[in-house]
Amino acid sequence: MTAARLTLPSPAKLNLMLHILGRRPDGYHELQTIFQFLDYGDEITFAVRDDGVIHLHTEFQGVPHDSNLIVKAARKLQEQSGCSLGIDIWIEKILPMGGGIGGGSSNAATTLLGLNHLWQLGWDADRLAALGLTLGADVPVFVRGHAAFAEGVGEKLTPVEPEEPWYLVLVPQVSVSTAEIFSDPLLTRNSPPIKVRPVPKGNSRNDCLPVVARRYPDVRNALNLLGKFTEAKLTGTGSCVFGGFPSKAEADKVSALLTETLTGFVAKGSNVSMLHRKLQSLL
Numbered sequence: 710m711t712a713a714r715l716t717l718p719s720p721a722k723l724n725l726m727l728h729i730l731g732r733r734p735d736g737y738h739e740l741q742t743i744f745q746f747l748d749y750g751d752e753i754t755f756a757v758r759d760d761g762v763i764h765l766h767t768e769f770q771g772v773p774h775d776s777n778l779i780v781k782a783a784r785k786l787q788e789q790s791g792c793s794l795g796i797d798i799w800i801e802k803i804l805p806m807g808g809g810i811g812g813g814s815s816n817a818a819t820t821l822l823g824l825n826h827l828w829q830l831g832w833d834a835d836r837l838a839a840l841g842l843t844l845g846a847d848v849p850v851f852v853r854g855h856a857a858f859a860e861g862v863g864e865k866l867t868p869v870e871p872e873e874p875w876y877l878v879l880v881p882q883v884s885v886s887t888a889e890i891f892s893d894p895l896l897t898r899n900s901p902p903i904k905v906r907p908v909p910k911g912n913s914r915n916d917c918l919p920v921v922a923r924r925y926p927d928v929r930n931a932l933n934l935l936g937k938f939t940e941a942k943l944t945g946t947g948s949c950v951f952g953g954f955p956s957k958a959e960a961d962k963v964s965a966l967l968t969e970t971l972t973g974f975v976a977k978g979s980n981v982s983m984l985h986r987k988l989q990s991l992l
């Protein structure tokens with residue numbers, strides 16, 4: 710018998726705005742942010758095995774097998790569900806690591822949803838999102854699969870419907886450490902909470918931007934170059950920088966000009982994750 714096999718997308722996210730409200734006693738920062746997905750990401754293939762072994766076949770530079778968020782997600786789900794099945798996993802990785810577009814968190818969420826399906830666990834989204842939060846603050850939004858206004862450390866989610874433009878995303882060839890940015894003494898940590906919904910226009914800034922731009926000349930350069938064509942923004946703690954355009958043709962035109970010297974890609978913004986669109990089509 711052929712083992713059950715499934716290939717699923719693992720999309721990127723953007724932070725359309727990011728305000729830092731304060732620091733909690735455990736050192737983590739309270740945020741307000743808007744997440745939107747991109748129709749662009751990795752692809753993960755899963756094949757069920759009956760011996761309980763969890764094996765990621767694709768090697769990641771700098772990430773040992775057992776530290777990979779894909780493996781951690783699979784192990785936690787197996788432990789907590791008491792499932793006796795195992796899984797073989799392969800990934801086609803195109804998302805840059807440490808780019809602020811959530812690749813690792815997305816991979817973890819795709820693994821949770823893929824295994825829930827293949828192992829026929831029947832867990833609901835609340836339970837999967839709660840497990841996901843123990844792997845990373847950005848995992849719950851990828852589990853739920855809808856653009857969201859997020860509070861807390863990113864786990865309190867309210868669905869939102871921002872416009873879905875085409876984006877040009879520039880990928881400066883530096884990896885930014887999230888921990889380093891959140892520990893910078895110059896970081897703004899006292900933005901007033903936004904209490905009105907939907908978030909009023911004029912709140913699209915990212916409080917991490919000044920600190921990241923100061924520390925990373927390559928990010929500063931990308932912001933300056935893209936800023937000649939559209940509002941250039943930072944996602945998460947960077948390094949990626951993005952700007953929206955009304956059409957693919959316009960995004961492609963600017964991309965052709967800038968990607969002579971910089972790495973980047975064009976992708977459509979999406980309020981429903983392509984992972985969820987694919988899972989829906991399987992039902």
Ligand SMILES: C[C@](O)(CO)[C@H](O)COP(=O)(O)OP(=O)(O)OC[C@H]1O[C@@H](n2ccc(N)nc2=O)[C@H](O)[C@@H]1O
Nearest residue numbers: 724736737738739845846847862863887888891945946
């Ligand atoms: C900045 C965002 O990308 C916005 O989407 C995320 O909040 C970052 O989430 P993440 O990549 O899952 O971050 P983690 O790997 O959990 O955090 C790395 C480190 O950044 C700091 N950190 C992270 C998130 C947060 N809200 N406050 C923090 O102070 C903590 O020192 C933490 O140890």
Ligand SMILES: Nc1ncnc2c1ncn2[C@@H]1O[C@H](COP(=O)(O)OP(=O)(O)OP(=O)(O)O)[C@@H](O)[C@H]1O
Nearest residue numbers: 777778806807808809810811812813814816847945
């Ligand atoms: N499957 C994975 N994909 C990417 N990174 C992983 C994975 N598993 C573990 N990691 C580790 O997590 C770190 C952060 O990866 P990730 O790609 O999520 O960064 P990011 O895009 O900056 O995320 P965020 O927006 O959540 O800050 C990597 O540098 C890597 O060491």
